[in-house]
Amino acid sequence: MEYLTFCFVFSCWMKFASSVYSTDAPQAPAHIPKEKLLVLTVATEETDGFLRFMQSAKYFNYTVKVLGMGEGWKGGDVGRSIGGGQKIRLLKEAMEALADQEDLVVLSVDSYDLIFAGGPEEILRKFQQANHKVVFAAEGLVWPDKKLADQYPSVRSGKRYLNSGGIIGYAPYINSIVSQWNLHDNDDDQLFYTKIYLDPLQRQTLNMTLDHKCQIFQNLNGAVDEVLLKFGTDRVRVRNTMYDSLPAVVHGNGNTKMYLNYLANYVPNAWSYEHGCSHCDDDVLDLTQLKEYPDVMVGVFIEQPTPFLPEFFQRLLTLDYPKDKLRVFVHNNEVYHEKHIQNFWEENRNVFSSFKVVGPEENLSQGEARNMGMDLCRKDATCDYYFSIDSDVMLTNRQTLKLLIEQNRKIIGPLVTRHGKLWSNFWGALSLDGYYARSEDYVDIVQRKRVGVWNIPYMAHVYLVKGSALRNELKERNFFILEKLDPDMALCRNARELTSHREKDSPSPESFHMLKPPKGVFMYITNRHDFGRLISTANYNISHYNNDLWQIFENPVDWKEKYIHQNYTRIFTENYLEEPCPDVYWFPVFSEKACDELVEEMEHYGSWSGGKHEDKRIAGGYETVPTDDIHMKQIGFDKEWLHFIREFISPVTLKVFSGYYTKGYAIMNFVVKYTPDRQAYLRPHHDSSTFTINIALNNKDRDFQGGGCRFHRYNCSIESPRKGWSFMHPGRLTHLHEGLPTTNGTRYIAVSFIDP
Structure with a gap:
């Protein structure tokens, strides 16, 4: 009996070995051609974030299909609460036509706060190595229902929880997931995917997993400390130091959008040590090709006693720009400076197209005065740009206004610094409480060791805003007043977190109260030229005669x-x-x-x-x-x-x-x-x-x-x-x-x- 048992076991083992080592055994799957990868993303508006996403996709030659463009957003305020179901509804509609393409790989990603760091071949290779039919992005935080945390399968190493900002899988399997959607546009998309993934039967049947070690997807929320830039000879990558991975998709979910902006100043090819700024000359405006120069409203703000104010006005006068295209608005909060303004006006009253002064007798706050100046441009359809400049800015470059206009950004400022110091008119990062934090590249940008056009979270003192942006994305009339913030911080926060505009033009009563998705306007600083400096107003004693x-x-x-x-x-x-x-x-x-x-x-x-x-x-x-x-x-x-x-x-x-x-x-x-x-x-x-x-x-x-x-x-x-x-x-x-x-x-x- 023991002999027969031994023979049976030996026979089974030989059959197994024969199948493993036989030349007829199944081979490793061939690499999926990049033509078989389709990127699907939802975007109802062409925000700055969306355009950046498309730029990174174009760099790697992704095939991208945009869903929902021009459609009213009814998916809730996904930046602050649950929502986003509209994305699944649109994806479900798109997948119905793709469901039978068994060899098609679909990559569904967000677009407003996401960039590509790697190409299609890399993503497909990593997807095959995952050896599953569907792979979701992973993160270390549970959203939106923390009570579901214990239902997740335990993992020995890596991120445990699902993030719906990135999904990759074969078309039939993706279709099987999204076809289950029968909820409302403002229901939560991540909760929907989470419940399907937490169902053991569906997880096994649909062969789903998470990208636990960020091989494909890097979600930044809760992981900023894990991520750093890796400069290569061909392009810049994002490296996850915890898992030693190079994610191909970087997602600024949650409150990490400013950090994504910082990464995107380099990734994938925006700036490198070898080539410098790669996109600085993209979409520039050639002023020489225009029939006439744009009209500019110049807002001058004198909010405290400021040294060298007559010299400030002389520099404004010597800007190399047609003066008949400049209208000047001055808010002066200091009686001491009335004589300087009066002298300048008397000598140059006929130089500018118009010259309006609001003095200290009006008793305006800084925020009210800055709102007034911006409104003068916003309300005038002929105003092409609004140029705001504080009296402590000494512009030594006569071409400043032209150079800013040519960069063709919605909001852009010239780098100005205090002589001999690292004090400047921008911050490279913000602390958790919304105040100054030093970014890794701040010193190099200030000292012009890295030269380019930089997406930054805060600017002050001097900047140019497109009039078209004031009448569209920035059409709210109270940008400089917010809680207890100073006016510049209020402006920057409102521009960054532009999420709460009402759909006032929508004919649908039910959509009137729906909030749009995040569409923050990017703010840029340029240090491509030496523009000037900031002067110190501290310890300025006005008790002397001069x-x-x-x-x-x-x-x-x-x-x-x-x-x-x-x-x-x-x-x-x-x-x-x-x-x-x-x-x-x-x-x-x-x-x-x-x-x-x-x-x-x-x-x-x-x-x-x-x-x-x-x-x-x-x-x-x-x-x-x-x-x-x-x-x-x-x-x-x-x-x-x-x-x-x-x-x-x-x-x-x-x-x-x-x-x-x-x-x-x-x-x-x-x-x-x-x-x-x-x-x-x-x-x-x-x-x-x-x-x-x-x-x-x-x-x-x-x-x-x-x-x-x-x-x-x-x-x-x-x-x-x-x-x-x-x-x-x-x-x-x-x-x-x-x-x-x-x-x-x-x-x-x-x-x-x-x-x-």
Whole structure:
């Protein structure tokens, strides 16, 4: 008996082995040709997200069929609650014609918040490796019914729960699933698929599984920390570090749409180290081909005391754009700036197509004022673009407006940064509470190590909006007011989360209360060019007569542009200086504006010393060679003046007195006033300094006659001082000198005894 049993078992084993190793045994299935893959997606509107989805599909040559385009959305607010049944109804209708195509593989995916990262061949290969007829995307969170979590089959490793944003399977099997749909458009699509999958009999009969380890589908919700960018030579991939997989479909489900936007700035071929920005020149608008330039409404917002406001308006005036195509709206919230606006308007009242000012007397909040400015464009069908700019933006690129228009985006801003800092007008990411978070690429974008056009979650200070978008996607009239957010944050959040517009134009009463699916408008920042900078409004003290003079610390670049002579740098590049007397050097340092404002500041202060020997301002209280002057310390300008010496005088010192390294320190810094009736000249003397600077603050023959300086040792006089130019000469021992008489008018000079 035991022998017979052994023979039977041995015979069965031989038959099994024969079938396994026989050349007639079934072979591994051949690769499915990519022509047999059909992508089905539902989209009722061509949103920015949909267009991005189609762009990624085109890159990989997917065959895509769009369902529901132009159909009213009745599927609920799927971004915030249950819904989406309309997608299954449309898919069910489409599958009826495909149900008998047994070799057709259908890939059903969302489109508004999804991109492709891999091609059809890759997806089909991974689908075959899954060895099931239907594969659903998987995620680590249960939606919409958490009570169903325990009914899911346990998995040793991987995502356990179904996500309906991605399904791939053979057409007959997909049809068998969706043909069971008999619910309403606003019922939940994911709950429908979940219940079918959790039915053990259906799961076995339809041979369904989940993509547990994100081989095909990557859902970002709950998995952002698992994902990073993988830069390759041909394109950029998304890599799941937990499963070491390279998903071919990336889905920004839940609250991860901003992170998807970040990934899509690179994936699949938007930007790479080798090729830079691949899509920056796609769909650009060629202004040279237009019969006339678009009409632009410029909204200017002055919400706090802002340094260099006259210069801001001059930069607006010098934009390379036809002024008859610019209408200007100004909201000024500061009484202090009314004089600046009035001066600009009086000088340029006929330059722009129109110029409207709303002042502080209107008592508008920032949000109300910005809504008003945007509405002026929204309500005017001839307004092609709305250009919003805050007064703390210094646009140094005259082509800015043209360059933004040419990029042809609904909302786009130029990158502007604060000098020497990483502070800019955009955020690369948001924290969980909706405020600033630093994205991985933020620093590289700010420093222009990565150059392109970037989809970002927040922008402020300066941006361009299409008028057509204002009258369509952004047609709501209250974008700048939302909860307790500041106006810019409110605008960006409203644009990102554009989900709650009513179907007011729908003739169907029942659809009036239906919400549209998410269709957020993408916001872009471009750093393809150097556009300008942000100035600091912090610590701007407006108690002085000329307040910008004090901005040498807060805004050094703007201070230099306004107050340093235009030829100053030529001292070092072209040796642009003179030596009228031995070891007396003459060079340009101050602009006309610096000279005028310093004189105005001193006259506004008004307490001139009178040129008396008794002087309580100095140690000992006695001045042997007194001048009629005001000290920098008296007007609170001593720290700023010493910084000016270190920044702009010290380099000249090293150039002309080679080997001498000045400390850039001075105790005596003052402006002298020479007039025939008070003090016309200064007797011969030495200065208590290692070297002295003497800057002419006004013009000879126009403001005064006479004046100048004579150096006795060399019998050399300089009688034609130039406004804004400085003498530099040794103070002690060798250069005994005197101030020559001023015969008419008033002469002003700024003097410092450096390194006493």
